[in-house]
Amino acid sequence: MKKRILYLGGSITCGARASDYERSWARLSFNGFSRALYGDDVEMLNASISGTGSRVAAFRLHDHVLPYHPDMVLVEFAVNDNEVSKQDREMVIASMEYLVRTLKAQNPDVAITFVYATNRDGENASHAHTVVAQHYGIPEIDLRAAVLDKIHTGENSWDDFLADAAHPVDAGHRLYADVVTQTILSDPARFTAPVREREPIASCAFCAPRMLIPNIDEADGFTIGEADDNSQFKRLPTLFVQKAAITERVGATLIFSFEGNHFGVYARIGGNGGRVRVEIDGVDHGTIEGYHRYGEGTEIGGEYISRFYVRGLTDGVHRATLTTLPPHPDSVGSKVCIAAFLVD
Numbered sequence: 001m002k003k004r005i006l007y008l009g010g011s012i013t014c015g016a017r018a019s020d021y022e023r024s025w026a027r028l029s030f031n032g033f034s035r036a037l038y039g040d041d042v043e044m045l046n047a048s049i050s051g052t053g054s055r056v057a058a059f060r061l062h063d064h065v066l067p068y069h070p071d072m073v074l075v076e077f078a079v080n081d082n083e084v085s086k087q088d089r090e091m092v093i094a095s096m097e098y099l100v101r102t103l104k105a106q107n108p109d110v111a112i113t114f115v116y117a118t119n120r121d122g123e124n125a126s127h128a129h130t131v132v133a134q135h136y137g138i139p140e141i142d143l144r145a146a147v148l149d150k151i152h153t154g155e156n157s158w159d160d161f162l163a164d165a166a167h168p169v170d171a172g173h174r175l176y177a178d179v180v181t182q183t184i185l186s187d188p189a190r191f192t193a194p195v196r197e198r199e200p201i202a203s204c205a206f207c208a209p210r211m212l213i214p215n216i217d218e219a220d221g222f223t224i225g226e227a228d229d230n231s232q233f234k235r236l237p238t239l240f241v242q243k244a245a246i247t248e249r250v251g252a253t254l255i256f257s258f259e260g261n262h263f264g265v266y267a268r269i270g271g272n273g274g275r276v277r278v279e280i281d282g283v284d285h286g287t288i289e290g291y292h293r294y295g296e297g298t299e300i301g302g303e304y305i306s307r308f309y310v311r312g313l314t315d316g317v318h319r320a321t322l323t324t325l326p327p328h329p330d331s332v333g334s335k336v337c338i339a340a341f342l343v344d
Contacts (some may be wrong), residue, residue, distance in 0.1 A: 003038040004045055004068055005030060008057060008099075009076030011050035012117050014233035017167035021235070025168065025176035026074075032181030037072070037188055045070065046235035051269075051305040053080035054095040059209040059264070059306075059342040061099060064239055066106055072192065073103060074180075078116040078144075079166045081125035091311065092128040094202035098209065100136050100195060109194045112136075115180060118144035119166040120158050137196035146179045147172075204311065211266060211340035214245040214256060221252025221324070227337060229268070231303050241304050244268070244337040247324060254322045256341055263320060264309035264342030270302030272333030275325040278308055281318055285310055290336055291328035304339050 007013050007026045015024030022028075030044040047064050049056070054077040057065075065073075075096070085092045096114075103110045114133045116126040124144055133140050150156040161172035168176060184191045216222050227241040234240055244267075245254055263280065265288060273290025288308045320341070327334040 003042045003071045005034055005038075005042060005072045005074070006045040006047055006065065006068060006070035007074050007076070008065060009048040009115075010052055010080040011048075011233060012079060012167060013046065013048040013076045014050050014235065015173070016050060016233055017163040017169060018173045019170050023170050023173055025173040025180065028174060028177030029180040032177060033184045036185055037192055047239065048076075048235070049239055049305070050231065050233045051080070051303050053077050053084060054092060054099060055084065055309065056264075056266070056306045056342070058095040058098045058206055059211050059266075059344070061102055061209075063211060064236070066102070067238070069107060070103070070110065071107070072111045072113075074113050074115055075099060076115040076117055078124035078126050078129060079119050081128065082119060082123050085125035085128040089128045090203050092125055093131050094204045094206055096129055096132040097200060097202045098206040100132060100138065101200065104195045104197075111192045112138050112195050113184070113191055114138055114140045116140065116142050116144055117166070117176065118147055120162055120164075122148055131201070135201050136198055137193075139191055141180055141183050143176050143179055146175060150175075206262070206344050209262065209342065209344040212258070212343050213243070213340055214254060214338050216245055216254065218255035219245070219253065221249040222247045222254045227268070227304075227339060228302060229304055241339040244339045246335070246337050248274070248333060248335050250274070250324050250326055250334055252324045252336070254338065256320045256322070257317060258320065258341065258343045259317045260343045261313045261315065262309070262311045262342065262344040263313065263318065264306045265322070265338060266304055266306050266340040266342055268302040268304050268335075268337035268339070269307065270335070271331065272335050273302070273331055274327045274334035274336045276336055277323045277325055279321045279323075280310065280313065287325065289328060291331040293330065302337070304337075306342060309342065
């Protein structure tokens, strides 16, 4: 039976800023170590989504990862989890642990590796990820150390490896791939070993995080329509949003009732994105900014990510009310596309 190596991360693992996907660290590392581990009958899958961290991955795991029944998973969320880990370290631990435990529940022999990329400040969320890795005996690959070593010795500068705050240029992707490949090949048995069976450690553990499609039974101004998910970075067709609750009207409302302690919104950002106010049980929980400026040629292009999330809600049924607001002054529209609600 064909073995499946699945990559799970954000834009760095999507291959953003590489001149070609074949030059991304994910693709290069797969080419470097896969046959040594599993022979010729091996397949690469990339379930990464730009702009997302481990929390969103926990909610999309059931739809985006488990259907592929991976044998080996490389998880790279250290950069995208960085800011969240400073504010809510326990949430990062909980989401990483949920990924591990759910993957192992599906496949007791699954092998998992945590990969730690870096931003230009030399920061990442490895301080939170390693708590989970050490508890479950998961091997870790520190890419930050490799970059910092070359910079501190004066051999290279940040510009040699990163195009911006975090995304590698081709040389950066090559360095990442070389470190991953060499580390795995140095001890193949360790990197193909099953995850250790252990008791959970997260203080705010997830139960059954899921993505729920919006219900527009209680809506004014929203309709269900075709989603304009034109991401150039998604590598699997199942990752693309097909339908969404859509409006371009300021003052439109969408009401969604749910039961759970966690609530998030998985929605589109883009050059013509609108704003949305979120109230839960009548309490204002803030605004989602749907405007995001992309590079030349992709001003209207959009990604689906989660810019709103709240946890610690009381047990029971809650009522979320989403109301569209006047857009950001630089937005060329007021389009709001809500693909799913994140509920647990």
